[in-house]
Amino acid sequence: MGLIMLILIGTVPTAYALNHAVTFKESQDFIAVSQQAANALDHYVEPDAVIGDARDDVTDYIRTKQFNANTMLAMRTLVNDIGNETTIYRELKNVPNDRVRNFRNDLYLVSEALRLTQKSGQPKFSAADAAILANYKKHVDRSTRFIPTWVKVAVAMALGLGTMVGWKRIVVTVGEKIGKEHLTYAQGAAAEITAMATIGAADGFGLPVSTTHVLSSGIAGTMAANHSGIQMSTVRNLALAWVLTLPVAMVLSGSLFWLFRKIF
Amino acid sequence: MATASSVLDAKISRSPGKIGMIVFGIVLVIGFAYAGSHLLSDLSTIHNESVLPYVLLGVALLVALAFEFVNGFHDTANAVATVIYTHSLEPHVAVVWSGFWNFLGVMASSGLVAFAIVSLLPVELILQVGNKAGFAMVFALLVAAIIWNLGTWYFGLPASSSHTLIGSVIGVGIANQMMSPKTGTSGVDWGQAANIGKSLLLSPLVGFGVAALLLLLAKSLIKDEKLYRAPEDTQPPPFLYPLSAGTDLHRREFLPRLQ
Numbered sequence: 001m002g003l004i005m006l007i008l009i010g011t012v013p014t015a016y017a018l019n020h021a022v023t024f025k026e027s028q029d030f031i032a033v034s035q036q037a038a039n040a041l042d043h044y045v046e047p048d049a050v051i052g053d054a055r056d057d058v059t060d061y062i063r064t065k066q067f068n069a070n071t072m073l074a075m076r077t078l079v080n081d082i083g084n085e086t087t088i089y090r091e092l093k094n095v096p097n098d099r100v101r102n103f104r105n106d107l108y109l110v111s112e113a114l115r116l117t118q119k120s121g122q123p124k125f126s127a128a129d130a131a132i133l134a135n136y137k138k139h140v141d142r143s144t145r146f147i148p149t150w151v152k153v154a155v156a157m158a159l160g161l162g163t164m165v166g167w168k169r170i171v172v173t174v175g176e177k178i179g180k181e182h183l184t185y186a187q188g189a190a191a192e193i194t195a196m197a198t199i200g201a202a203d204g205f206g207l208p209v210s211t212t213h214v215l216s217s218g219i220a221g222t223m224a225a226n227h228s229g230i231q232m233s234t235v236r237n238l239a240l241a242w243v244l245t246l247p248v249a250m251v252l253s254g255s256l257f258w259l260f261r262k263i264f
Numbered sequence: 265m266a267t268a269s270s271v272l273d274a275k276i277s278r279s280p281g282k283i284g285m286i287v288f289g290i291v292l293v294i295g296f297a298y299a300g301s302h303l304l305s306d307l308s309t310i311h312n313e314s315v316l317p318y319v320l321l322g323v324a325l326l327v328a329l330a331f332e333f334v335n336g337f338h339d340t341a342n343a344v345a346t347v348i349y350t351h352s353l354e355p356h357v358a359v360v361w362s363g364f365w366n367f368l369g370v371m372a373s374s375g376l377v378a379f380a381i382v383s384l385l386p387v388e389l390i391l392q393v394g395n396k397a398g399f400a401m402v403f404a405l406l407v408a409a410i411i412w413n414l415g416t417w418y419f420g421l422p423a424s425s426s427h428t429l430i431g432s433v434i435g436v437g438i439a440n441q442m443m444s445p446k447t448g449t450s451g452v453d454w455g456q457a458a459n460i461g462k463s464l465l466l467s468p469l470v471g472f473g474v475a476a477l478l479l480l481l482a483k484s485l486i487k488d489e490k491l492y493r494a495p496e497d498t499q500p501p502p503f504l505y506p507l508s509a510g511t512d513l514h515r516r517e518f519l520p521r522l523q
Contacts, residue, residue: 001310001370001373001378002378002380002381002382002407003328003331003378003381003382003402003406004325004328004378005378005379005382006382006390006393006398006402007321007324007325007328007402008321009335009393009394010319010324010398010399010402011317011320011324011394012307012310012317013394014305014309014310015306015307015310016306016310017501027502048440059387059388059391060298060386062387063387063388072285076388102393105391108390108391109387109391110493112383112387115383121486126344131521137271137344141267144295144380145336147373147378148302148306149302150298150299150302150372151299152370152371152373153295153298153299153371154293154296154299155328155329155332155370156307156366156367156370156371157292157338158297158300158329158330158332158333159332159333159335159336159339159340159366159370160336160338160363160366160367161292161333161336161365162332162333162334162335162337162339163336163337163339163340163359163366164288164359164360164361164363165333165336165337166336166337166338166417167337167340167344167359168270168272168336169337169417169418169420170337170342170345170417170420170422171272171342171344171345171348171355172270172272172420173420173422174342174345174346174422175271175272175345175346175348176270176271176349176351176468177270177420181494182271182348182349182494182495183349183350183494184350184408184491184492184493184494184495185350185490185491185492185495185501185503186343186479186483186486186491186492187479188346188349188350188501189346189350189501189503190475190476190478190479190481190482191346191471191475191477192346193478194471194474194475194478195471197474198467198470198471198474206461207459207463207466208424208426208427208430208456208459208460208463209463209466209467210424210426210427210463210467211342211343212338212342212413212423212424213424213463213464213467213468213471213522214467214468214470214471215342215343215345215346215471216342216422216467216471217467217468217470217471217472217475218471218472218474218475219346219475220309220471220472221471221472221473221474221475221476221479222475222476222478223481224472224476224480225475225476225477225480226479226492231283232390234369237419237421238421238422239323241416241419241421241423242423242424242427242464242466242468245412245416245423245424245427245428245431246427246430246431246434246457246460246461248429248431249408249409249412249429249430249431249432249435250431250432250434250438251434251435252408252411252412252432252435253404253405253407253408253409253432253439254269254404254406254435254436254438254439255435255439256403256407256436257400257401257404257436257439257440258439258443259404259477260399260400260403260404261396261397261400261443262364264327264396264399264400
């Protein structure tokens with residue numbers, strides 16, 4: 001859905017770059033919160049910081065993840081600019097068409113920069129300032145990170161339709177091509193409980209664990225424990241597919257990107 | 265891996281039926297009509313002389329929905345496999361049930377997840393998403409993911425759509441770096457690739473080990489022969505089966521933690 005939003009923002013920015021559902025009152029709150037955020041950031045601006053192009057400086061920070069002497073000044077400048085512009089336009093839907101894209105970009109940059117400072121702990125914000133900035137970031141994200149309900153409905157429909165059309169192939173592999181004997185009640189339950197528990201635990205560690213991987217391996221495990229035998233050819237293919245997923249996706253998308261850039 | 269000689273066919277006790285198909289069709293039509301009408305009303309406020317942006321929008325949306333469609337092949341399928349083979353639910357019922365949970369999962373998602381993927385992309389491409397480079401990025405991501413997901417599905421190999429998407433994101437990052445060396449060297453988040461590597465090592469081991477132990481534990485504690493034999497005909501299990509449809513909801517939650 002994030003990519004669909006990128007498409008919408010790219011093709012019709014005037015309708016989707018900024019969340020038009022943000023109310024007048026929320027915008028007024030935002031102006032106040034921006035003021036607080038700018039004051040908070042002021043505490044951390046280096047005395048020898050040089051004023052440059054604020055947008056470029058913050059973009060560099062996000063790209064390189066290297067915090068330097070000018071970063072904080074640039075961030076504060078962007079926060080100030082955004083606050084001032086909101087004061088002028090009073091509401092997001094009043095932002096003029098030729099300003100929409102830049103306004104959105106400024107909001108995106110500030111939000112990403114704040115996320116990086118939170119994550120890296122550099123600079124070390126005081127508890128009070130950190131709270132002010134977190135609140136500010138929430139307001140910023142409300143303006144740019146939104147998904148209209150119709151997009152969710154369309155995505156859910158496409159997913160559902162896909163499942164109805166294509167479920168059989170995968171189900172047959174998981175259900176009967178891994179073990180040599182028919183799945184028993186206990187085996188099914190054991191694999192399923194394992195998948196549920198592992199996904200829950202993996203969340204805590206922040207690892208991108210896939211239900212697919214755990215469940216398929218779980219079935220193989222119950223087949224082994226039961227001395228039912230495992231179909232090695234399937235296991236080999238599965239392992240190959242799982243290991244290849246990342247590199248193949250990388251090569252495919254990289255080449256396609258290169259190709260599209262050359263053609264268009 | 266042909267599905268023709270599958271045991272599955274014997275398990276399908278009835279066809280979805282006319283009524284089922286009609287209901288499903290109606291839901292689809294209402295859903296897409298709802299989405300389409302909202303899109304049109306959003307667009308009606310814009311006055312644009314050129315048709316090109318609309319054509320681009322249409323094509324891009326179709327590709328993006330095709331990506332979700334192919335995701336659907338993989339996603340729910342592995343969640344219903346054990347439910348079907350233990351006869352806890354009739355196959356069609358299981359698929360619809362899982363689809364229902366998936367729908368709720370998408371509707372309930374805050375967008376945090378969706379935007380987490382976006383923030384992994386090269387920032388300069390995000391900022392110029394309306395330019396050619398931005399569109400090249402979006403199409404490269406979607407088409408690459410569609411190809412791999414469709415290919416693995418064709419061979420009946422369940423793969424992880426999230427790993428595919430993260431791989432695509434990294435690929436675009438590398439290509440972007442090589443094509444514009446000036447704009448920096450750290451546009452690629454290798455930490456994500458490392459995480460995937462770790463999970464690739466851990467998930468099969470943990471899944472295999474824990475499930476095997478659970479089964480042995482069950483065997484020593486619960487002495488009911490019926491549980492450890494293949495189901496007879498289409499008899500459902502003698503206990504309440506843990507339905508995994510909910511794990512799909514879960515899957516959508518793990519991405520925000522990636523950042």
